[in-house]
Amino acid sequence: xxxxxxxxxxxxxxxxxxxxxxxxxxxxxxxxxxxxxxxxxxxxxxxxxxxxxxxxxxxxxxxxxxxxxxxxxxxxxxxxxxxxxxxxxxxxxxxxxxxxxxxxxxxxxxxxxxxxxxxxxxxxxxxxxxxxxxxxxxxxxxxxxxxxxxxxxxxxxxxxxxxxxxxxxxxxxxxxxxxxxxxxxxxxxxxxxxxxxxxxxxxxxxxxxxxxxxxxxxxxxxxxxxxxxxxxxxxxxxxxxxxxxxxxxxxxxxxxxxxxxxxxxxxxxxxx
Ligand code: UP6
Numbered sequence: 001x002x003x004x005x006x007x008x009x010x011x012x013x014x015x016x017x018x019x020x021x022x023x024x025x026x027x028x029x030x031x032x033x034x035x036x037x038x039x040x041x042x043x044x045x046x047x048x049x050x051x052x053x054x055x056x057x058x059x060x061x062x063x064x065x066x067x068x069x070x071x072x073x074x075x076x077x078x079x080x081x082x083x084x085x086x087x088x089x090x091x092x093x094x095x096x097x098x099x100x101x102x103x104x105x106x107x108x109x110x111x112x113x114x115x116x117x118x119x120x121x122x123x124x125x126x127x128x129x130x131x132x133x134x135x136x137x138x139x140x141x142x143x144x145x146x147x148x149x150x151x152x153x154x155x156x157x158x159x160x161x162x163x164x165x166x167x168x169x170x171x172x173x174x175x176x177x178x179x180x181x182x183x184x185x186x187x188x189x190x191x192x193x194x195x196x197x198x199x200x201x202x203x204x205x206x207x208x209x210x211x212x213x214x215x216x217x218x219x220x221x222x223x224x225x226x227x228x229x230x231x232x233x234x235x236x237x238x239x240x241x242x243x244x245x246x247x248x249x250x251x252x253x254x255x256x257x258x259x260x261x262x263x264x265x266x267x268x269x270x271x272x
Contacts, residue, residue, distance in 0.1 A: 148182065207226055
């Protein structure tokens, strides 16, 4: 998959969200997802409107908004149509199947009703996938497992990562890839597993051009390190784009354009 174009990989997936992600990346020539981690709905909307032309995906932490109200969802959906991108709610589910199914469909956020993609920690085992897919699969949604993390001292390494990939392999209709730092195809495959055309989407956070980390354990790589050196598919950039001033939308748009260009150049170099 590292050497195949995004377009050629559409056929490797049965899940409609996975196909839509690859098609959007190809159409917009952007493998950039912007993580908009702000606490005011108006800032969220204005940043999304500013960076929207340069992204294939917007990643949210909807639960950090101080003024969330479900009417916001309609405004978010309007922006995704205007700018042609998908929503990834970075919920990091981590409970038993029954509980995550309720968290995914209910509560004030009703994540499954609007987020095309969400993610889960594999720590509870395969039951977390069954719980989430009972809600998301009929809606055409998709799930990523967190196989690795970008933080210093992460416990998601070695056998944990391998077992995450094995879990995903058993649920390819709904689990379309990973939050990870590296490619995962074939990892931990058993003789009975058919991995000939195995393809996972690798979305990678911990991306920055101007810094190598923060004071709380985050570690950054450049778009080229992630996409060319490690073969990741989509770069996730947060503070590197929205910075410290949530009102400086013009600056953010320029930064998003730069990350998009670097991410795409690294991809073209990779498939060349
Ligand atoms: N995120 C990581 N690392 C992971 C998983 N998720 O940073 O392994 C998420 C964070 C944040 C974003 O929750 O929303 O990606 C990274 O933000 P930043 O670019 O501002 O550091």
